[in-house]
Amino acid sequence: MKTRTHLLASLTLIVLLAIALSASAQRLEINIPDIPGYTTLKCDFHMHTVFSDGSVWPTVRVDEAWRDGLDVIAISDHVEYQPHKGDIPTNHKRPYEIALGKARECGILLVRAAEITRDTPPGHYNALFLTDIDALDTAGKSSLTGDAAKEEEFLMQLRAAKAQNAFVFWNHPDWKARNGQRVWFDIHTKIFDEGLVNGIEAVNGRTFHVDSLKWANERNLTLFGNSDIHAPMNPRTLDDDAVHRPVTLVFAYEKTLESVRKAIDAGRTAIWFENKLIGRSEYLEAILQASLKVAPPHMTYRNTAYVSVQNISDITYELVKTSGTGPATATLPARATTIVRIGVNNEGKATLGYKVTNLITGPDACLTIEDVSPW
Ligand SMILES: [Zn+2]
Ligand SMILES: [Zn+2]
Numbered sequence: 001m002k003t004r005t006h007l008l009a010s011l012t013l014i015v016l017l018a019i020a021l022s023a024s025a026q027r028l029e030i031n032i033p034d035i036p037g038y039t040t041l042k043c044d045f046h047m048h049t050v051f052s053d054g055s056v057w058p059t060v061r062v063d064e065a066w067r068d069g070l071d072v073i074a075i076s077d078h079v080e081y082q083p084h085k086g087d088i089p090t091n092h093k094r095p096y097e098i099a100l101g102k103a104r105e106c107g108i109l110l111v112r113a114a115e116i117t118r119d120t121p122p123g124h125y126n127a128l129f130l131t132d133i134d135a136l137d138t139a140g141k142s143s144l145t146g147d148a149a150k151e152e153e154f155l156m157q158l159r160a161a162k163a164q165n166a167f168v169f170w171n172h173p174d175w176k177a178r179n180g181q182r183v184w185f186d187i188h189t190k191i192f193d194e195g196l197v198n199g200i201e202a203v204n205g206r207t208f209h210v211d212s213l214k215w216a217n218e219r220n221l222t223l224f225g226n227s228d229i230h231a232p233m234n235p236r237t238l239d240d241d242a243v244h245r246p247v248t249l250v251f252a253y254e255k256t257l258e259s260v261r262k263a264i265d266a267g268r269t270a271i272w273f274e275n276k277l278i279g280r281s282e283y284l285e286a287i288l289q290a291s292l293k294v295a296p297p298h299m300t301y302r303n304t305a306y307v308s309v310q311n312i313s314d315i316t317y318e319l320v321k322t323s324g325t326g327p328a329t330a331t332l333p334a335r336a337t338t339i340v341r342i343g344v345n346n347e348g349k350a351t352l353g354y355k356v357t358n359l360i361t362g363p364d365a366c367l368t369i370e371d372v373s374p375w
Helices: 002-024 058-067 094-106 146-163 186-193 211-219 257-265 281-291
Strands: 039-044 072-075 109-117 124-128 167-170 199-204 222-226 247-252 269-273 276-279 292-294 299-301 304-311 317-324 329-332 336-343 352-362 365-372
Touching (some): 058 094, 109 146, 146 167, 167 222, 199 211, 199 269, 211 222, 276 281, 281 292, 281 352, 329 336
Parallel strands (some): 199 222, 276 352
Antiparallel strands (some): 039 247, 109 124, 247 269, 269 276, 317 329, 317 352, 352 365
């Protein structure tokens, strides 16, 4: 009897363990399709751990990323700011080293990174694909004094990143300037003109900095949208599609770090933020086309065709008519099929023109599609 009780207890423990393991092992894939020629990688290039001002261990960032359906992450702890250093001494190498094994187990690509952290202006910058983070720790290395020393040490950091062939983007450009204050200063012109910074974080956490799109267009900067998470990450759920971390979509030849690097060098990114896609129209249009499966009309009555439109993506598309014979507005919900009534001519043909109001291509611009023949 004692053995049987023991066996039952062991079985119960095994079942409980199995439940616990499966609960921690649920990944919610992000349904944003590949586009012609490229695989669409889901990435977050900005997050913190206890090694700077975050509140979790580096491996937790990998677990969270895997659970949220990501392919690529960068842990980017502050070079200059470690409020926990009484307990965890400054060691710029460790977050990457600690997270790497877990990332490999999960099939997540880990980019070695750090956040250059300066008062505004010039602000904060993430350097990706670093080989030596210590080389960015330039505090006290200038022979100048005061503001001149600060600026020189900042430029030394960016040049040290460039010497390692790192990719640098400007983080949350409007941080500390969110009441209409000036964001762009002479120092920004200098670092962009010198080619020290090649990207811009238009979305950071819950904030979308619209002017970033204008600057990205003018200066050919790569767009990023990242979580900048410090606390534990709330898991993504399908109950509220608008609540998910911002994701940088990278259009890469394949899922390798080399391909990620080539893609960001070439500006092949877009941002998934709330129920919006933000980026260049060529990529947004390709995602829209890959998301929608339009069947031939299953019924035509007088001059109206009834058409099934399946949206396989996690984005609900919002359309407003600009021309053609379609309905004045249309909502195509995520992961669902909708029946749309479309006007047709006497040959049964339709032409459609729409703007897609949640696919954002510029400060006051969204994707437009004209003269589309749906079948
Ligand atoms: Zn920052
Ligand atoms: Zn940060």
